[in-house]
Amino acid sequence: MMSSAGAPRRPRVALRLRTDWEQEERERLAPWAVRSADSHGRVVAEPEHPYRTVFQRDRDRIVHARAFRRLEYKTQVFIHHEGDHYRNRLTHTLEGAQIARTIARTLRLNEDLAEAIALAHDLGHTPFGHAGERVLNELMRGAGGFDHNRQTLRVVDWLEQRSAEFRGLNLSAETREGILKHGCHWEHPLPVPALRAQPSLEAQVADRSDEIAYVNHDLDDGLRSDLLRLDALAEIPLWREVHEEVRARLPEVDDDMLRTRTIVALINRLVTDLVEATADRVEKRNPADVEAVRDTPERLLGYERGLEQALRGLKDFLFQNLYHHPNVVATTHQAERVLAELWSFLREDPNKLPESVRARFAEDGEERALADYLAGMTDRFALAEHRRLVHPDGD
Ligand code: MG
Secondary structure, three states, rough: EEEOOOEEEEOOOOOOOHHHHHHHHHOOOOOOOOHHHOOOOOOOOOOOOOOOOOOHHHHHHHHOOOOHHHHOOOOOOOOOOOOOOOOOOOOOOOOOHHHHHHHHHHHOOOOOHHHHHHHHHHOOOOOOHHHHHHHHHHHHHHHHHOOHHHHHHHHHHHHHHHOOOOEEEOHHHHHHHHOOOOOOOOOOOOOOOOOOOOHHHHHHHHHHHHHHHHHHHHHHHHHHOOOOOHHHHOHHHHHHHHHHHHHOOOOOOOOHHHHHHHHHHHHHHHHHHHHHHHHHHHHHOOOOOOHHHHHOOOOOOOOOOOHHHHHHHHHHHHHHHHHOOHHHOOOOOOHEEEHHHHHHHHHHHHOOOOHHOOOOOHOOHHHHHHHHHHOOOOOOHHHHHHHHOOOOOOO
């Protein structure tokens, strides 16, 4: 390294450079982990960074993306103005990413890759959660449909603009593989990573961490909001078991603390079982490398069979009692109406769209450009635009 004066510059402390990280990964990670030095690279080739690995850079690009900031005002289950303590899509994402890092680290997988995928996994979500996705899919039926995983890949590959040299964030093939999830059955503007029988274990970790995060925080928020009843939940074996175990350990605490400690214990139970059952499965199968993981017919990452079934019971409970709760369903209908009316209004009068959206008509088609625009909206922006454009008289 040369200083500006031209003399060789000697750092006062030994810097940890990308090549050091890559060397550490070679020594520390399991043979079946993804190593950043072996990445299949980016769609547009770029020079490597002096001190960040390819996946650390992916993670940083995701965190700096506009779509990432908008997650704060997108619904997880509760519309953002219902209360300041409920999760939104940003806090859901951060909880999922934190769980992904713990699991990846414990299994000697690439923590940076699992984290990058987890941080990106919901970037394509519409306002108003799955209700918004359903409406857009309906409206886009004649133009290729709408799916939030597909939209996440569109956001990172196409819609984010942070470089003068390429469209999107130009993420690595491995991060994009994890984002893509279930394959690509639609037109995508860039070459899509080839999907094999399974994605990397890091992608599997991000997937399961998402599930652990939402099951637990939805239970927490559901109980806190009184939409879920504790006595009904006590019928579910996995909850009952963990709840009673915590109550026996902490007989003096109040209901709030008991709920909080039960959620903590449940996350710990799920993560511990996932890590241990996966370690057993990986040891039996002993894949030589990540390519062997990708060719494995079944997912190597998973719970022991009993816990998988118990978790299914808990998810069914949430489905019936929280996601289909009359209060949640009522806001869902309102959300569907807002998006559908915005769609019709802007289809009829595209001149009301921002110039940046109209500029994409020729390239992406009018419907796709409009779907991208609506999907990118936060809950509160969609509500404000709906009031301004569709119901300016406040009716
Ligand atoms: Mg999610």
